[in-house]
Amino acid sequence: MVKVGIINVTGYVGMELARLLHRHPGVELSVITGRSAVGQKLGEVLPHLAEIDLVIQPQLGDVDLVFSALPHKTSAEAVLPALERGIKVVDISADFRLKDAEEYPRWYDFAHPEPRLLEQAVYGLVELNRPAIAAARLVANPGCYPTGALLALAPAVKERLIEPDIVIDSKSGFSGAGRTLSLTTHFSEANENVAAYALDGHRHLPEIVQELAKLDPELSFSVTFVPHLVPMSRGILTSCYARLAEGKIAQDEKGREQIAKLYREFYRGEPFIRVVATPPQTKHCWGTNLCLVYPTIDVRTGRLIVISAIDNLIKGGAGQAIQNMNLMLGLAEGMALESTAVYP
Numbered sequence: 633m634v635k636v637g638i639i640n641v642t643g644y645v646g647m648e649l650a651r652l653l654h655r656h657p658g659v660e661l662s663v664i665t666g667r668s669a670v671g672q673k674l675g676e677v678l679p680h681l682a683e684i685d686l687v688i689q690p691q692l693g694d695v696d697l698v699f700s701a702l703p704h705k706t707s708a709e710a711v712l713p714a715l716e717r718g719i720k721v722v723d724i725s726a727d728f729r730l731k732d733a734e735e736y737p738r739w740y741d742f743a744h745p746e747p748r749l750l751e752q753a754v755y756g757l758v759e760l761n762r763p764a765i766a767a768a769r770l771v772a773n774p775g776c777y778p779t780g781a782l783l784a785l786a787p788a789v790k791e792r793l794i795e796p797d798i799v800i801d802s803k804s805g806f807s808g809a810g811r812t813l814s815l816t817t818h819f820s821e822a823n824e825n826v827a828a829y830a831l832d833g834h835r836h837l838p839e840i841v842q843e844l845a846k847l848d849p850e851l852s853f854s855v856t857f858v859p860h861l862v863p864m865s866r867g868i869l870t871s872c873y874a875r876l877a878e879g880k881i882a883q884d885e886k887g888r889e890q891i892a893k894l895y896r897e898f899y900r901g902e903p904f905i906r907v908v909a910t911p912p913q914t915k916h917c918w919g920t921n922l923c924l925v926y927p928t929i930d931v932r933t934g935r936l937i938v939i940s941a942i943d944n945l946i947k948g949g950a951g952q953a954i955q956n957m958n959l960m961l962g963l964a965e966g967m968a969l970e971s972t973a974v975y976p
């Protein structure tokens with residue numbers, strides 16, 4: 633059995649990885665590391681995971697593949713020794729997502745320790761990058777917001793249905809901000825409150841633009857991305873808006889049908905993408921690895937509107953990371969990921 637490890641199990645993504653990997657029939661979760669809880673049984677720190685009989689270690693042992701669920705900067709530092717030892721890596725932080733090393737000081741306030749690896753790292757958005765992921769030794773798991781936005785926009789961009797001037801509006805639950813306490817995530821400040829943030833540019837913006845440009849290198853994208861925090865534990869709802877390109881799609885009911893058909897064709901056979909017939913809600917995919925996508929046209933203004941919904945911790949984090957691992961190890965892509973949404 634292939635042995636896998638989790639670097640830092642105590643965060644939200646780390647604990648979701650442990651929960652999903654524990655039931656994975658094709659791999660053995662053999663090592664979990666931590667910072668604050670070294671030496672403790674996982675169930676002592678995270679009682680909902682008590683059936684996983686593992687002790688939190690200070691160091692990664694002998695594994696074939698490792699997930700890093702650390703914050704940016706610390707993640708790159710932690711996975712470099714693993715890569716040197718020939719261990720395959722799925723990095724869930726942002727540390728290998730951007731191709732241009734100069735973007736790291738600008739957006740993440742650190743100089744990348746190993747820029748040559750940025751070229752080798754494969755961006756782990758499976759639906760757009762499957763063959764390269766299967767052959768990769770280092771996969772950069774996409775950010776949660778970019779996952780929802782790129783899956784919503786990819787068919788329209790690839791088919792040149794829209795102008796490259798795009799507005800992306802996302803609403804996220806608080807687990808997207810991680811487990812570390814802050815005033816923003818304090819219950820009495822966050823509950824019954826909705827707030828926009830990072831209007832000068834969120835860290836996920838360069839990632840979104842980079843990946844849109846890969847879909848159509850001839851276009852110059854102008855993207856306005858505004859994330860919002862809403863009082864829910866998990867989930868991201870993303871609404872994307874862009875003007876329809878001249879003469880491509882009728883600006884009427886027929887056009888709506890055309891666009892839905894085109895999206896269904898684009899994602900035909902994708903196990904985790906559902907092109908849905910009504911606007912999706914975050915609860916429709918709560919606890920699943922699904923991305924629900926609803927494209928339509930605002931016939932009054934000639935704009936494409938695409939709504940997507942994901943669970944930020946699963947398709948936007950741990951689930952997508954396991955989907956990547958399955959491909960990297962030649963396992964069935966959906967192993968340990970098939971589930972139905974928890975509702976209400």
Ligand SMILES: NC(=O)c1ccc[n+]([C@@H]2O[C@H](COP(=O)([O-])OP(=O)(O)OC[C@H]3O[C@@H](n4cnc5c(N)ncnc54)[C@H](OP(=O)(O)O)[C@@H]3O)[C@@H](O)[C@H]2O)c1
Pocket residue numbers: 640641642643644645646666667668669701702703704706707724725726774775776807808809810811812944945948949
């Ligand atoms: N949350 C999401 O929806 C989401 C989605 C996609 C990607 N991501 C990315 O996944 C990574 C983990 O996110 P998360 O939400 O799980 O974060 P989190 O809940 O805050 O957990 C972070 C983990 O890293 C450890 N840690 C924090 N600072 C550290 C440091 N300076 N040195 C060593 N360990 C440190 C924590 O350990 P202790 O418990 O010991 O302090 C904890 O295990 C981040 O890079 C994030 O950007 C998150």
